[in-house]
Amino acid sequence: MLDSVSDTIRKYNMLDSGEKVLVALSGGADSVSLLIALKELGYEVFAVHVNHHLRGEESDRDEAFCKDLCRRLQVELYVEHVDVKTYCEESGKSVEEAARVLRYEALNKHASDCKIATAHNLDDCFETTLFNLVRGCGIGGLTGIPPVRDNIIRPLIGVSRAEILEFLESRGESFVTDSTNLEDDCSRNIIRLNVIPELKRINPSLLKTYKSSLENFESAESYIDREAEKLLEESDGVFPEDCDEFILANALGKILRENGVEPSKQKIDEFKALVKTGGKVNLKKGVYAICEDRKLRITGDSEPVPEPIELLKSYTGSYTWGTHVLEFTEISQFDISIYNNRSLKWLMDEDRLTGNLVIRAYQGSEKIKLRGNGFTSTVKKLLASTPAEKRKLVPVISDDLGAVFVAGFGVSERVSCTDKTTVALKIEIREKFDKRDV
Numbered sequence: 001m002l003d004s005v006s007d008t009i010r011k012y013n014m015l016d017s018g019e020k021v022l023v024a025l026s027g028g029a030d031s032v033s034l035l036i037a038l039k040e041l042g043y044e045v046f047a048v049h050v051n052h053h054l055r056g057e058e059s060d061r062d063e064a065f066c067k068d069l070c071r072r073l074q075v076e077l078y079v080e081h082v083d084v085k086t087y088c089e090e091s092g093k094s095v096e097e098a099a100r101v102l103r104y105e106a107l108n109k110h111a112s113d114c115k116i117a118t119a120h121n122l123d124d125c126f127e128t129t130l131f132n133l134v135r136g137c138g139i140g141g142l143t144g145i146p147p148v149r150d151n152i153i154r155p156l157i158g159v160s161r162a163e164i165l166e167f168l169e170s171r172g173e174s175f176v177t178d179s180t181n182l183e184d185d186c187s188r189n190i191i192r193l194n195v196i197p198e199l200k201r202i203n204p205s206l207l208k209t210y211k212s213s214l215e216n217f218e219s220a221e222s223y224i225d226r227e228a229e230k231l232l233e234e235s236d237g238v239f240p241e242d243c244d245e246f247i248l249a250n251a252l253g254k255i256l257r258e259n260g261v262e263p264s265k266q267k268i269d270e271f272k273a274l275v276k277t278g279g280k281v282n283l284k285k286g287v288y289a290i291c292e293d294r295k296l297r298i299t300g301d302s303e304p305v306p307e308p309i310e311l312l313k314s315y316t317g318s319y320t321w322g323t324h325v326l327e328f329t330e331i332s333q334f335d336i337s338i339y340n341n342r343s344l345k346w347l348m349d350e351d352r353l354t355g356n357l358v359i360r361a362y363q364g365s366e367k368i369k370l371r372g373n374g375f376t377s378t379v380k381k382l383l384a385s386t387p388a389e390k391r392k393l394v395p396v397i398s399d400d401l402g403a404v405f406v407a408g409f410g411v412s413e414r415v416s417c418t419d420k421t422t423v424a425l426k427i428e429i430r431e432k433f434d435k436r437d438v
Contacts, residue, residue: 001167005037005155014153019374020044020114021153024107025070025077027062027176030119032069033164034156036171038117039073046076050106052084052099058179065176080106111151113341113372120145120154123161123192126210130191136265138249139224142217150381151373160207224250233365237296239275248272258380259287259298260387286387305392308360315350315425321359324395324407324429331424336417345371345410346428349421352414355400361392368403371416382409395429 009015023035025047038045049066051059063079070077082102088095107116125144132141147157156164168175180189200206228250231243239248252271253263261267261283274281274291281289288299306322315328331347339347362379369376383391383406397405404412407429417424 001159001163002037004159006041008158009155012147014148018042022111022114022116023047024116024118025049025066027065028178029164029168029175030121032173032175033167034117034119048078048107048110050080050082050103052082054084062176078110082106115374116152118152118154119156121156121159121161122207125157127188127191131188139221143221150377228254238294259283305361308358311357315357319359321395322393323431326359326395327428329426331426334421334424336419341372344417346426347417348411348415348425349417350423350425353399358398359395362396366403369413370409371411371413379403379406382406
């Protein structure tokens with residue numbers, strides 16, 4: 001199993017040698033094997049256990065098991081407690097969705113400078129593919145669970161549950177079992193407990209066959225995704241009449257997601273008709289898609305986007321952009337040793353900046369690699385939790401080479417301070433009308 005995990009990490013460029021990584025530890029067989037495998041492969045691991053308090057004594061049993069395991073393995077463990085039931089009442093989400101949201105919020109609290117490894121395996125991926133097929137999906141649904149999503153990695157995605165159990169047995173390691181996984185009272189459990197065993201009767205090598213097919217699905221999805229991104233970048237809202245229907249649908253699906261709307265066949269078909277015939281469609285409350293003269297634009301009931309502000313050297317001073325005040329302070333004789341990672345997110349090395357700085361809204365599909373994240377993301381993805389009508393009101397700072405700072409997220413790795421920095425530029429942001437502006 002170790003070889004398979006190592007190959008997966010290398011194939012998807014998940015981690016560098018010896019890199020620090022957070023393991024989401026439930027105490028089940030999958031997460032226990034993930035923790036042990038990454039530790040044996042030489043990565044600097046620590047764990048976070050999230051107690052959802054949904055299964056009474058069983059939830060407390062899982063927490064105690066994780067504490068004992070990490071103590072024995074000499075792995076640092078953080079335990080987070082979340083109130084799923086209250087969140088369900090307040091948000092209207094299902095228990096499963098509420099637990100997922102709170103779980104990732106808890107994990108991200110500890111992942112400011114590292115990636116999160118979750119224990120999804122090949123069986124989980126196959127279950128997801130079947131689940132998506134039952135509901136209806138495009139080629140993206142056939143690929144099941146992505147091996148990498150932003151700062152989340154899944155090193156076990158190519159390993160079967162049978163291989164995981166064999167690995168734990170060879171190490172003499174125990175694990176706990178979530179009793180709710182043994183009840184066929186939800187769609188995913190019905191697939192796991194009833195459907196897959198019957199499919200294995202037809203093809204005993206089911207997962208091996210699926211793994212081979214998965215590589216083809218991923219290659220096709222990757223190609224279509226690249227073409228859709230290219231179409232969005234080159235079209236600037238005006239889509240060619242001879243545009244491939246499948247790639248257009250993928251591109252429009254991206255636009256829907258960026259505006260907080262989950263794509264469906266019906267929504268994408270409506271969107272395609274809009275692009276071809278023109279008109280106006282309400283995507284959700286306060287957000288509209290408008291197509292005039294074949295040019296598509298997204299608008300909403302929001303304030304106008306502020307004009308860009310160019311900062312000529314020196315950069316120090318206070319600048320008002322929209323409802324925000326941005327203050328730039330120069331720190332000479334900079335010493336990185338007196339700053340923690342959180343503070344360094346708001347500091348730039350002046351010597352690493354190229355040309356003049358500009359305060360503006362995000363542009364198109366521009367990308368940024370934030371300090372400490374280890375991966376590159378589009379600014380749009382960073383702002384995904386911000387209401388669509390307010391995303392253009394979030395300050396972005398750029399130099400001549402692109403975005404170097406996003407409010408709420410920090411600075412780019414490209415311009416961040418290092419032990420060689422001599423002059424740093426500190427960025428502070430506040431709302432325009434606080435007591436200092438009166």
